[in-house]
Amino acid sequence: MRKVWREVLIFAAVAVSIPIIILLLIRFTPQPPIGEMDYAREILSKAETNKADTYSKKLFTLARIYYDSAMINWQKENKRFIYLRDYDKVAMFAELSSKKASQADENSISSTTNLIIKVKQKINSLKNLVAVINQLFTTYPLSSEIRNRISEGKMLLEEADIAYKKGQYLQANRKMTDSEYLLTASYDNATTNLKNYFKSYPVWKNWADKTINESKKNRDYSIIIDKFSRKCFVYLNGAKKYEFEAELGKNWVGDKRVKGDQTTPEGMYKITKKYERNKTRYYKALLLDYPNDEDMEKFKSEIANGSLPASAKIGGLIEIHGNGGKGIDWTEGCVALTDQEMDIIFRIVKTGTPVTIVGSMIEFENIVNR
Amino acid sequence: MKNKVLMGLAAIAMVAVLSSCGKKPQVEIDATNAAITAAQTAEAAVYVPAEFAAVQDSMKVIMADIAAQDSKLFKKFGPAKAKLSSTLTLANKVAADAATKKTEVKKEVETLLTEVKAVVEENTTLMKKAPRGKEGAAVLEQMKTEMATIQTSITEAQGLYDKGAFMDADNKVKAAKERAVAINTELKDAIAKVKGKTAPKKK
Numbered sequence: 001m002r003k004v005w006r007e008v009l010i011f012a013a014v015a016v017s018i019p020i021i022i023l024l025l026i027r028f029t030p031q032p033p034i035g036e037m038d039y040a041r042e043i044l045s046k047a048e049t050n051k052a053d054t055y056s057k058k059l060f061t062l063a064r065i066y067y068d069s070a071m072i073n074w075q076k077e078n079k080r081f082i083y084l085r086d087y088d089k090v091a092m093f094a095e096l097s098s099k100k101a102s103q104a105d106e107n108s109i110s111s112t113t114n115l116i117i118k119v120k121q122k123i124n125s126l127k128n129l130v131a132v133i134n135q136l137f138t139t140y141p142l143s144s145e146i147r148n149r150i151s152e153g154k155m156l157l158e159e160a161d162i163a164y165k166k167g168q169y170l171q172a173n174r175k176m177t178d179s180e181y182l183l184t185a186s187y188d189n190a191t192t193n194l195k196n197y198f199k200s201y202p203v204w205k206n207w208a209d210k211t212i213n214e215s216k217k218n219r220d221y222s223i224i225i226d227k228f229s230r231k232c233f234v235y236l237n238g239a240k241k242y243e244f245e246a247e248l249g250k251n252w253v254g255d256k257r258v259k260g261d262q263t264t265p266e267g268m269y270k271i272t273k274k275y276e277r278n279k280t281r282y283y284k285a286l287l288l289d290y291p292n293d294e295d296m297e298k299f300k301s302e303i304a305n306g307s308l309p310a311s312a313k314i315g316g317l318i319e320i321h322g323n324g325g326k327g328i329d330w331t332e333g334c335v336a337l338t339d340q341e342m343d344i345i346f347r348i349v350k351t352g353t354p355v356t357i358v359g360s361m362i363e364f365e366n367i368v369n370r
Numbered sequence: 371m372k373n374k375v376l377m378g379l380a381a382i383a384m385v386a387v388l389s390s391c392g393k394k395p396q397v398e399i400d401a402t403n404a405a406i407t408a409a410q411t412a413e414a415a416v417y418v419p420a421e422f423a424a425v426q427d428s429m430k431v432i433m434a435d436i437a438a439q440d441s442k443l444f445k446k447f448g449p450a451k452a453k454l455s456s457t458l459t460l461a462n463k464v465a466a467d468a469a470t471k472k473t474e475v476k477k478e479v480e481t482l483l484t485e486v487k488a489v490v491e492e493n494t495t496l497m498k499k500a501p502r503g504k505e506g507a508a509v510l511e512q513m514k515t516e517m518a519t520i521q522t523s524i525t526e527a528q529g530l531y532d533k534g535a536f537m538d539a540d541n542k543v544k545a546a547k548e549r550a551v552a553i554n555t556e557l558k559d560a561i562a563k564v565k566g567k568t569a570p571k572k573k
Contacts (some may be wrong), residue, residue: 151519158545
């Protein structure tokens with residue numbers, strides 16, 4: 001009987017001690033940083049949702065590397081004997097990961113916001129620049145290289161706009177930057193040429209004023225050709241009587257320097273001869289006294305200072321003639337009007353009528369702000 | 371004495387059995403990882419980025435769960451196995467969705483390429499009819515340059531399409547079409563204006 005009681009007691013002791021042992025085993029098992037890992041993963045996920053992988057790539061990549069390192073270390077520790085495990089490194093990497101992910105998230109949100117504003121503003125300002133370019137340079141003889149660059153710039157701007165609308169802000173920014181480079185470089189190049197050209201504006205204004213005054217004083221007709229606006233103004237008694245569209249030499253910018261440069265000369269001239277229909281191949285024509293004394297003097301000094309070769313010739317036979325209305329600058333340096341306009345002008349002018357050709361009658365700033 | 375030894379052994383065996391009753395679901399992990407890789411190969415990150423991120427996220431959670439179970443004395447991998455199974459299904463769906471989306475974008479690019487080529491062809495015809503008076507010819511000259519740029523863009527878009535970069539091709543061809551359509555509208559307006567005029571004005 002005593003033996004039975006002893007066995008029962010032993011069994012009871014074992015039964016009680018086993019859970020206690022198990023509980024003690026569990027109690028002293030090293031605990032992995034599950035909470036820290038969960039937090040790191042949540043922050044990583046949030047950062048990814050906010051596109052930190054795109055807009056804060058460095059920090060996000062670092063956060064991801066730290067998280068992966070935490071996982072690797074966790075798995076490595078799990079392979080060790082349960083009581084020898086040490087999860088300190090895991091916790092450290094998890095903390096580093098969450099820190100970096102949090103920074104990446106903040107960085108991404110602020111970068112995206114800034115980028116959205118920046119790209120939108122730039123796209124709008126480049127669209128305005130395109131409008132100015134179209135206004136100023138559609139008829140300006142830009143080199144084909146610059147025209148191509150402007151065209152490429154416009155296309156990239158369109159691509160930037162499409163990427164922006166799709167929410168691809170980095171891509172939009174890249175396209176916009178390329179577009180900006182092409183458009184601003186082309187615009188600067190073209191406006192520098194134009195600004196240099198307009199340095200002669202005070203001289204042109206003086207010529208134009210003199211011509212109008214002469215018309216008033218003589219109570220007669222005088223003509224002013226405004227090259228930039230492609231206008232032929234006919235004045236009578238100092239008042240504007242007619243306004244025609246004019247077409248010029250292919251390279252109309254600047255003063256004519258040499259024969260064959262396809263530039264329309266600038267200066268104060270007079271009509272020296274009137275050619276009827278059967279005397280010219282351009283319907284009707286009014287021959288000007290180009291080159292005048294000033295042109296000759298300028299040409300000679302350019303030969304003397306070597307800016308023109310000694311073999312250069314000054315050119316001549318500059319006329320106001322018909323066959324115009326083509327819409328482009330196509331002459332070799334003459335001024336072309338439509339045949340109907342030529343009929344009008346031919347009827348009212350005579351030999352000796354002043355014809356003044358200027359770069360522009362409007363100041364550069366006023367043209368840009370028009 | 372013999373009984374005591376037996377009971378001790380039984381207790382140790384029970385602890386050993388309990389602590390090793392769960393085995394890491396390596397086969398399922400490998401299968402799910404393979405499905406995720408397949409989704410990646412199907413360019414899920416490009417065509418269905420949000421869905422793909424969700425799968426990757428889900429896998430991270432599972433791997434953390436498994437590691438957590440692996441750290442315990444008494445492991446239980448049942449719930450992880452179930453999650454792996456659903457993630458595997460999700461990864462397969464993401465791969466399929468990516469393929470569908472890719473086909474959609476591909477078709478869209480094909481349509482856009484056909485459309486833009488037709489607009490360019492129409493523009494070439496319209497240019498011959500467009501008015502050349504006043505600044506018309508100068509504008510046409512500018513349009514010619516722009517048409518050349520559009521043509522280059524179409525060629526580049528076709529190249530991207532041939533390489534399978536449909537998303538990039540899509541942006542490029544859309545931009546080319548926008549420009550081509552803008553020119554088309556400008557040309558049609560100019561032609562309509564001329565047709566509307568009864569006689570040229572004399573000043």
